[in-house]
Amino acid sequence: MQPGLSVIVHGPDPQGRLGELLDSLSAQPFAESEVIVAAVGDWARQQAERRAAEDSRMVVLPLPEGTSDGVARAAGAARATGRWLHFVHAKDGLPAGALRIVADRTTELGDSADVLVVDHVRSTWQNSGAPGGDGRFLARVGRRAVPLADSPQLLRMTPVLGNRVMRADFWRSPDVHADIAGEDVLDDEAYTALAVLLHAGAIASVDQVAYEIRDLREQSLPPVAPAQRYAVIDRYERLHRLLDGRDGRDAPDGPKSVLYDVMVRDLLRTFARGGMPEPVAREFFRRASRAAVRRRPSHHQRPAGLDGIRHSLLEEDAYTKYRAFQAANQKRREVRSVVAAGRRQVGAKLRDHRYRRALSEPVDAELAVFSAYWDRGVACNPAAIAAKLTELAPHIHPVWVVSRHKAALLPPGTDHIVAGTRRYWDVMARAKYLVNNVNFPNSVVKRPDAIHLQTHHGTPLKRMGLDQLDFPAASKGLDFEALLARIDKWDYSVSANSHSTRMWERAYPSRYTPLDYGYPRNDVFYSATAADVRAIRDRLGIAPGRRAVLYAPTHRDYEAGWTPRLDLASLADRLGEDTVLLVRGHYFYGGAASPLAGLRRSGRVIDVSSYDPVEDLSLAADALVTDYSSIMFDYANLNRPIVIYADDWETYAKTRGVYFDLTAEAPGHVARTQEELAAVFESEAWRDEASLKSLTAFRRRFCEFDDGRAAERVVRRVFLGESEESLPPVVPVDERTPAPAPSEATA
Structure with a gap:
């Protein structure tokens, strides 16, 4: 039976990422799919063959070392038998459930759309799973399959093939194949990703994360040759010619206008971040200027502010002025950074002065501060204690510490303070009771006549506190001395069982009194x-x-x-x-x-x-x-x-x-x-x-x-x-x- 979806994994095994990708696919069982691994080089082939031996859906297509991404992609597509094709680069990832999301949506679409666009997350060596930013475009489309003219903003989506799933017959159609199979664009994934949207008769979407772009560290990649810089300009020239051939209309908010915006933004970003030698930079700017003037739609309006100035200078081919503008902006940012740092220092001194002054005032015996999960809101053991406090000690006024973006979610009538504000420091200084299920910041002073109540937020199975010293993956650079200083502020520690009491004493050694009372939230x-x-x-x-x-x-x-x-x-x-x-x-x-x-x-x-x-x-x-x-x-x-x-x-x-x-x-x-x-x-x-x-x-x-x-x-x-x-x-x-x-x- 013909599979509904062919996942085409292509490329070498960059920095050991291919094995993770194939393992994630194996962990997503779905019978009506196949996985074609266009494995470039012996190491990628070995990784693929080992997984294919345990997953009948995987077919390994060995390719010689050095095979380009475009050639590997084309080879995988030629081998695929599914009704829909999903290209996944070997360096990237598929989140859990992604295969099901794509398969379900493509089955639902049938032949009613040529391309399905999906949301993605982005990971680097520093962080993982950051939102990709395309969700706002997908949300506008909804569940309909629409022509590009109705949703031209889709052209602003990150131009990778992984967030586009193509109907196989559409991908192999003469017009599309002739356009994307040429030697000059075969390895230009961004071109292909944009071109398929221009070719598509109808585009559908799914407003869910079904792809992970894993950016390799720039310093680990080969240097970019001048020809590759100029190819970015050629990419958009070809895309505009394609669009002219399909639909020459010049609507103010149509595909031509959006494609122009995308082009100018990409060209300016490439110029600003490219680190090109001076002769290459001048030539790139000159070519980009000619493209910006030649392809500017008649109804196009430049953006306001600094972006508008950049557009104008590009169209003027004002290279020297643009460099001066860049230098001025850099200087402005440096000055702003210095001023901001100075303001922070002044603000910190002023805050410290106000806080110290408030600390000299008498403690308010009828004021209690509550916080949970790093100022997330009314929750957990602190919430249960606050509710019982209202019942048994209504004369004590509760105030919740909450982060600014969580304040709107508090129950109506909740008195609260936003961390870092003037009232925050005043209340923190005067409150007799401070209740938290984590720790208050280091900057919060423990007054002798104030009471700090640590409620915790779970019974420990995993190692905690000082017991993490031998587990760097868990502690992740935790400052243990600072942790101990925070623990020394505790007066009481709530426990749900004797196991917890013993573990807290071992992990958090200090002079607090354990309260073997149970967890209030329970x-x-x-x-x-x-x-x-x-x-x-x-x-x-x-x-x-x-x-x-x-x-x-x-x-x-x-x-x-x-x-x-x-x-x-x-x-x-x-x-x-x-x-x-x-x-x-x-x-x-x-x-x-x-x-x-x-x-x-x-x-x-x-x-x-x-x-x-x-x-x-x-x-x-x-x-x-x-x-x-x-x-x-x-x-x-x-x-x-x-x-x-x-x-x-x-x-x-x-x-x-x-x-x-x-x-x-x-x-x-x-x-x-x-x-x-x-x-x-x-x-x-x-x-x-x-x-x-x-x-x-x-x-x-x-x-x-x-x-x-x-x-x-x-x-x-x-x-x-x-x-x-x-x-x-x-x-x-x-x-x-x-x-x-x-x-x-x-x-």
Whole structure:
């Protein structure tokens, strides 16, 4: 049967990237696809053949060392049999789920479009997974297949073939093939990427990340020859001729105008960043000026500001003036930088003066500052304590520290301060109580009569604090002396179990008092009613009677970005129509583009990565699937099944460091592969007697102090000054009644 999609991986193995790419493809099982590896050179061939031996979808096409990208691309396309072609350079990547996203969309399109454009992320040696910036163009197109004349802004998308998927018949059509197969453009990927949009009768989009551009460090690449600089100008001359031949209209906002903008911007960027020798730079500028004048549409308006000046000087062929303009701008930036640095120094001195003055004023015994997750907002243990404080000690006024971009998301009426502002330093200086689930900045002074309460935000499986000294992948340059200085400000440290208390004392050695009271955020697991559970599931869109499985993986210190480690669509298919997967990414990646958006349409996979509070998700779920996230310790309070997906346990334990062997002391069944995970649910083992036995032992160990009254104990002890003996005693684990499970909460 003809495959729906051919993924054509082409090129050598640059800096060892090919193996990662092929492994990611193998981890994305999809039967109606094929992978053609146009492997350039022996090393790339060996890498490909080793993976192809384990993946029947892979076909290896060996090519001689030195084969160019264009030739390798063409060879792969000639071998491909799929209805759609997706070109992937060997240095680049495909995020988890990308294959499914592309395959589903191309199947849906059929022959109604010639090109499918997708969003991408960009990675360098310094950072990984940065948004590519093309999402705004894709969002305007929506789900329609449109001619380029209706969405000319698509020409502004990053010109690589990886974010364009072509219908095979369109790619091989005489007009397209004749245009992109010539020796003068065969290796010009940017030309090809733009040309296919100009040729296309209809263009569709998918507003999801389905490609990763991995930029190699410039200093690791061969130097650029003058001819390659001039070829950039020739590229746009040819594209304009192609556009003239297809559609000569000169609309103000049409493809010709947009292509002109793209050309001028690219030429100016190449000139500014090219580092060309003086003779080459002069010649490049002269040729670029002629192209800018010759190809300028009659209705075109120059941009305002500095960009407009650059355009004007280019069209005038004013090379000397342009160089002077560049020098002036550079000088202006240098002066601005010096002034800004001076202002920062003055501002810091002024802030320090105001802060010191505020520190000399009496402490306000009725003022409490709360923060969570580095000023993310009202959340976690601090939020539960603040709520109980309002109930038991309403005379104490809570103020939340929040970052500027999170302030609008606070609950209505929340008094807050933005870090770094004048009021922030005043409140921080005067508040008697400072509550955080991480640490306050080093600059916050610990007053003798102020109380710092550290609530933490999880039970430690992974190594923390000073225990990270032997794990550089985890500590990542952490200043341990500064960490100890922050720890020395703690007066109290909240703990959910004896394990945590011991680990905190080892990882954070100081004179604080441990509070073995339980985690306040977990109180809701004992106070929530059946009506609460039903209401949460209704908000999430979980139909009555459906099984909800919460999948909540944790951060990997050896990975730069978060992507699901499971093929979620396949897992959802295995679990059946009556199961809903709630998928939550780690909060470290809250700002990253989610690769899960395309799966929402099925209604059986719901991306809850941005949903707060996480406790609601636990209450809504019939079972939890996690790897090494501390959510397992909290969820165990509900006495509901937990399945551990430990596909990389050895790697995680070695790179991050752990306090115990989770695979030997798990709260339920442990799966090492997706097949094993699916089998756990298909066989009903997820809730069998062995699973219950493991969960019971786990709860007794790690839910030791969580009984629903943790926040009350904290408020009475810390804020009201009550004695330890007067606090509500902890109810033994076996005597507690957690919130009803969804199956028990039916109306």
